[in-house]
Amino acid sequence: MFTDRALVLVSRMVCAGCEVARPFDELLSFSCDRRGQDDVDHVLRTELGDEAVLAGWPQTAVNRHDNAFLRYRKLSYTWHLATARGFTDAEYIDIVEDLARKLVAVDGRAPTITPLLDSEELSTRIKNETVNVSGSHKARHLIGTALHLEIADRLGANTSETTLAIASCGNAALAAAVVAKAAGRRLRVFIPPNASPAVVKQLASLGAERVICERQDSDPPGDPCYLRFVEAVAAGALPFSCQGGDNALALIGGQTLGWELVEQCQSNPPSDVFVQVGGGALASSVMQAFQMAKSSAIIDRLPRFHAVQTENAHPLVRAWQRMGELGKTWSEARSHRSEFMWPWESEPKSIAGGILDDETYDWLSIVTGLQASGGDATTVTEAQLEAAHKLAIETTGIQVCATGTAGFAGLQAARARKALSGEARPVVLFTGAIR
Ligand SMILES: Cc1ncc(COP(=O)(O)O)c(C=O)c1O
Numbered sequence: 001m002f003t004d005r006a007l008v009l010v011s012r013m014v015c016a017g018c019e020v021a022r023p024f025d026e027l028l029s030f031s032c033d034r035r036g037q038d039d040v041d042h043v044l045r046t047e048l049g050d051e052a053v054l055a056g057w058p059q060t061a062v063n064r065h066d067n068a069f070l071r072y073r074k075l076s077y078t079w080h081l082a083t084a085r086g087f088t089d090a091e092y093i094d095i096v097e098d099l100a101r102k103l104v105a106v107d108g109r110a111p112t113i114t115p116l117l118d119s120e121e122l123s124t125r126i127k128n129e130t131v132n133v134s135g136s137h138k139a140r141h142l143i144g145t146a147l148h149l150e151i152a153d154r155l156g157a158n159t160s161e162t163t164l165a166i167a168s169c170g171n172a173a174l175a176a177a178v179v180a181k182a183a184g185r186r187l188r189v190f191i192p193p194n195a196s197p198a199v200v201k202q203l204a205s206l207g208a209e210r211v212i213c214e215r216q217d218s219d220p221p222g223d224p225c226y227l228r229f230v231e232a233v234a235a236g237a238l239p240f241s242c243q244g245g246d247n248a249l250a251l252i253g254g255q256t257l258g259w260e261l262v263e264q265c266q267s268n269p270p271s272d273v274f275v276q277v278g279g280g281a282l283a284s285s286v287m288q289a290f291q292m293a294k295s296s297a298i299i300d301r302l303p304r305f306h307a308v309q310t311e312n313a314h315p316l317v318r319a320w321q322r323m324g325e326l327g328k329t330w331s332e333a334r335s336h337r338s339e340f341m342w343p344w345e346s347e348p349k350s351i352a353g354g355i356l357d358d359e360t361y362d363w364l365s366i367v368t369g370l371q372a373s374g375g376d377a378t379t380v381t382e383a384q385l386e387a388a389h390k391l392a393i394e395t396t397g398i399q400v401c402a403t404g405t406a407g408f409a410g411l412q413a414a415r416a417r418k419a420l421s422g423e424a425r426p427v428v429l430f431t432g433a434i435r
């Protein structure tokens with residue numbers, strides 16, 4: 001039985017909704033047991049003490065070719081779990097490097113530090129995730145999960161033959177297929193009947209099993225792919241998804257994007273960071289990294305975070321506005337989830353198809369970050385999305401998709417409203433490549 005008290009103090013998984021921590025001897029903390037039992041928003045987050053953040057902060061200058069999962073390993077819950085359970089740092093490094101080699105073999109790309117470009121013309125700093133493994137930031141969530149599974153297996157979790165599951169037909173599915181293949185694990189992807197043939201073909205060539213999900217008469221409201229995913233997980237599959245509520249381990253890898261930004265902006269911290277929000281794991285993990293950096297005094301203050309959704313589906317903005325109307329803080333709202341967050345009623349369409357999730361699963365962490373930073377949640381129109389996408393490609397030459405420039409559309413809209421707070425160039429994330 002695991003009894004190391006150091007881990008108790010340094011890093012743990014805690015439910016942001018009910019504040020109950022996961023047991024210290026648990027190897028796979030995907031979600032809170034109380035999820036779905038009441039109106040509390042149960043979603044796990046990692047806690048890491050300020051001293052551990054300072055001790056784990058990289059001491060060398062950031063190098064573009066560094067492996068992000070090595071550079072920030074000591075800031076991850078996975079590393080703290082592994083080393084508290086007897087792994088040496090060198091053994092951990094071997095595991096990360098081994099997975100990186102396998103990712104290169106499958107995808108041709110390694111998990112490096114993605115570039116932060118300074119665009120004079122757009123007056124913006126751009127974090128270019130289109131060059132990441134599988135062509136989007138989603139790989140971060142799943143590389144982190146795969147590393148955690150590998151550590152857990154070596155500690156006796158015995159999951160290597162268990163099927164992994166995800167509901168997606170876009171960047172998350174592709175990233176899952178690449179990472180699962182590299183990690184030598186079986187993956188089942190739940191996709192809608194109208195999934196893009198190009199994506200389906202790529203999934204097949206990566207060896208992922210595809211399950212087409214028609215709506216069943218007996219189905220409750222909600223996405224049938226997600227319903228089948230939940231059933232698969234209930235039947236024993238492991239959630240290999242990019243949503244914090246189902247797979248809290250996804251947030252660990254997502255945080256590397258935040259750590260990179262903190263380091264890359266250290267000499268000139270941004271006043272504003274714009275993040276496009278679908279399910280919400282991207283924004284919540286980036287904000288969590290910044291909040292840990294602030295708490296441990298690595299940075300003096302948080303940038304103002306701006307969560308951006310499309311006018312055609314904006315469950316987070318709706319929740320944010322409702323909280324504003326009722327004067328609620330995140331800690332008051334978290335035990336009344338259904339008053340703030342419910343599935344978008346109509347089936348929305350947008351050129352930013354990657355952020356059409358009918359619920360913002362990670363909304364609680366996001367509104368926490370928005371309130372802590374004095375930020376906001378706003379919508380953009382289809383015309384604004386299209387204009388920003390076109391301008392981004394023409395100006396930078398980056399072959400980014402329209403979901404990938406949705407945060408930039410939010411920045412342009414904020415500029416038009418004269419709603420920007422500071423002098424330093426704002427940051428946007430170009431999150432995915434055109435498929
Ligand atoms: C390119 C791209 N950017 C951003 C997002 C939004 O991420 P999240 O669902 O974590 O909010 C997605 C999600 O599919 C995406 O594909």
Ligand SMILES: [Zn+2]
Binds near residue numbers: 016018019032035
């Ligand atoms: Zn809980």
